[in-house]
Amino acid sequence: xxxxxxxxxxxxxxxxxxxxxxxxxxxxxxxxxxxxxxxxxxxxxxxxxxxxxxxxxxxxxxxxxxxxxxxxxxxxxxxxxxxxxxxxxxxxxxxxxxxxxxxxxxxxxxxxxxxxxxxxxxxxxxxxxxxxxxxxxxxxxxxxxxxxxxxxxxxxxxxxxxxxxxxxxxxxxxxxxxxxxxxxxxxxxxxxxxxxxxxxxxxxxxxxxxxxxxxxxxxxxxxxxxxxxxxxxxxxxxxxxxxxxxxxxxxxxxxxxxxxxxxxxxxxxxxxxxxxxxxxxxxxxxxxxxxxxxxxxxxxxxxxxxxxxxxxxxxxxxxxxxxxxxxxxxxxxxxxxxxxxxxxxxxxxxxxxxxxxxxxxxxxxxxxx
Numbered sequence: 001x002x003x004x005x006x007x008x009x010x011x012x013x014x015x016x017x018x019x020x021x022x023x024x025x026x027x028x029x030x031x032x033x034x035x036x037x038x039x040x041x042x043x044x045x046x047x048x049x050x051x052x053x054x055x056x057x058x059x060x061x062x063x064x065x066x067x068x069x070x071x072x073x074x075x076x077x078x079x080x081x082x083x084x085x086x087x088x089x090x091x092x093x094x095x096x097x098x099x100x101x102x103x104x105x106x107x108x109x110x111x112x113x114x115x116x117x118x119x120x121x122x123x124x125x126x127x128x129x130x131x132x133x134x135x136x137x138x139x140x141x142x143x144x145x146x147x148x149x150x151x152x153x154x155x156x157x158x159x160x161x162x163x164x165x166x167x168x169x170x171x172x173x174x175x176x177x178x179x180x181x182x183x184x185x186x187x188x189x190x191x192x193x194x195x196x197x198x199x200x201x202x203x204x205x206x207x208x209x210x211x212x213x214x215x216x217x218x219x220x221x222x223x224x225x226x227x228x229x230x231x232x233x234x235x236x237x238x239x240x241x242x243x244x245x246x247x248x249x250x251x252x253x254x255x256x257x258x259x260x261x262x263x264x265x266x267x268x269x270x271x272x273x274x275x276x277x278x279x280x281x282x283x284x285x286x287x288x289x290x291x292x293x294x295x296x297x298x299x300x301x302x303x304x305x306x307x308x309x310x311x312x313x314x315x316x317x318x319x320x321x322x323x324x325x326x327x328x329x330x331x332x333x334x335x336x337x338x339x340x341x342x343x344x345x346x347x348x349x350x351x352x353x354x355x356x357x358x359x360x361x362x363x364x365x366x367x368x369x
Contacts (some may be wrong), residue, residue: 018167050142051078101160103165104140105142125335126166150180161346164344189203192225192237201344202353205356207241211246217308224282227258239286265289269285270297273294273301281305284307289309292315307321308325317365323361
């Protein structure tokens with residue numbers, strides 16, 4: 001039968017088949033049935049679920065990839081036909097071997113008035129390496145897509161002719177981003193997140209060891225026993241890793257450590273320092289911005305406590321206190337991520353790439369050269 005729908009859409013098929021794809025039926029009139037409804041379109045995710053395979057497998061079948069068994073191919077195509085799935089622009093884009101565009105997916109820190117130097121270094125490093133490798137790069141901010149579903153994200157990136165995505169700042173609570181990586185619809189490189197698969201690599205320093213190293217250096221230099229540790233954001237992979245390094249040092253040296261969440265916020269670090277630092281020997285911070293907040297608080301309190309940070313941002317050189325910190329070369333990390341993306345796009349499997357870090361004291365004279 002033919003069912004005429006409000007809006008001029010015509011559905012051909014049995015009424016029961018129609019009802020499987022629509023909901024919220026609101027009105028019926030005349031000899032023919034007119035429905036006002038919202039359509040639940042059959043998606044590639046629906047096909048994968050019905051066939052019991054991964055989304056990437058459905059994509060490979062639709063694009064005639066050779067490394068799919070005949071049984072799997074037949075099973076997927078049977079579901080495609082039964083559900084009436086029509087491959088869209090996503091499949092067409094992903095099948096194109098002429099597209100080498102990479103998306104830099106970046107989470108901007110909008111909770112501080114300080115310029116986010118780290119993101120700027122990431123972008124600069126990626127663009128420089130992409131130019132060298134003759135790869136096309138676009139920058140997408142997470143706020144532009146954070147409300148999207150997985151399917152909407154896939155369609156969005158495909159509409160931009162993206163074949164690979166480098167993700168900066170992904171946390172354990174970013175479920176849709178994790179699903180995007182797991183779908184294997186795009187090659188992905190994640191910065192500082194433990195995601196590795198055949199189509200995903202991770203790139204970053206050893207944050208646990210780096211935190212251990214800078215805290216140990218500062219504590220030994222000042223003969224400290226009571227530590228105030230200001231950690232980063234909850235659910236953050238780097239927060240967890242740095243905390244692991246601090247706890248390892250605590251156990252080895254028999255330290256008394258008070259841990260407070262600073263959320264990588266200069267203001268929160270200042271508040272925590274004001275409240276707890278007077279009875280501690282040292283303040284160890286999981287970021288330079290928090291170390292700056294802690295140091296400013298100590299100056300206002302008119303007491304001296306050694307402070308160390310983490311990241312090696314230029315702003316540390318302007319504070320004038322030459323605090324110990326971990327320098328991770330963000331531009332080099334991002335450059336390496338682009339190299340790793342090129343490797344994945346050439347057909348290689350994902351892997352974990354660990355880059356070196358350096359303990360430094362940021363000096364004003366050095367950063368103005």
